[in-house]
Amino acid sequence: MASTDQQFSQAAQHWDLETLYADLASAKGKRLTPVEKLHLRGLLCSYSPSEIAEQLGKNVNGVETDLCASIYRYVKSLVNKCNEKVENWRNIAEWLEEAGYKTQSSATVDANQLLPEKSIVNITKINIEQNQLVIDINLRIPTAQDAEQLVQDLNFKNGIDT
Known part of the structure; x- marks a missing residue:
């Protein structure tokens, strides 16, 4: 038992x-x-x-x-x-x-499941500022070439020179 x-x-x-x-x-x-x-x-x-x-x-x-x-x-x-x-x-x-004795449930998700393959995540800086934890992250997510063309087209339509 x-x-x-x-x-x-x-x-x-x-x-x-x-x-x-x-x-x-x-x-x-x-x-x-x-x-x-x-x-x-x-x-x-x-x-x-x-x-x-x-x-x-x-x-x-x-x-x-x-x-x-x-x-x-x-x-x-x-x-x-x-x-x-x-x-x-x-x-x-x-x-x-x-009365508040039940804890808040928190869902945890593995970030690797959310990001496409060959994504790169770099933490570039961790600071404490004004009682807050500040984490700077550099996130690189590979896109299809069609997506890159779409961004260029959008930038062109909006007058942004790439």
């Missing part, structure tokens, strides 16, 4: 778990137990309490009772919804997302 830190680990890809654990510990008054963290990660991965129980080989009623007695209470306290009822287990992730 996998360690409790590895189960539902995909939650870490979309949630700031360390900050969330710390803030929930403050709401609880002491650190979260490994089981509480595990159940929370299951919810954040969009597993229902019954699916969490199934994944962990636990009794469904036991997981639901644990969630009601712990995670649901701590989250409600953390997001100032103490007087609201948890209508659905999905409320927990929604409330935590509204």
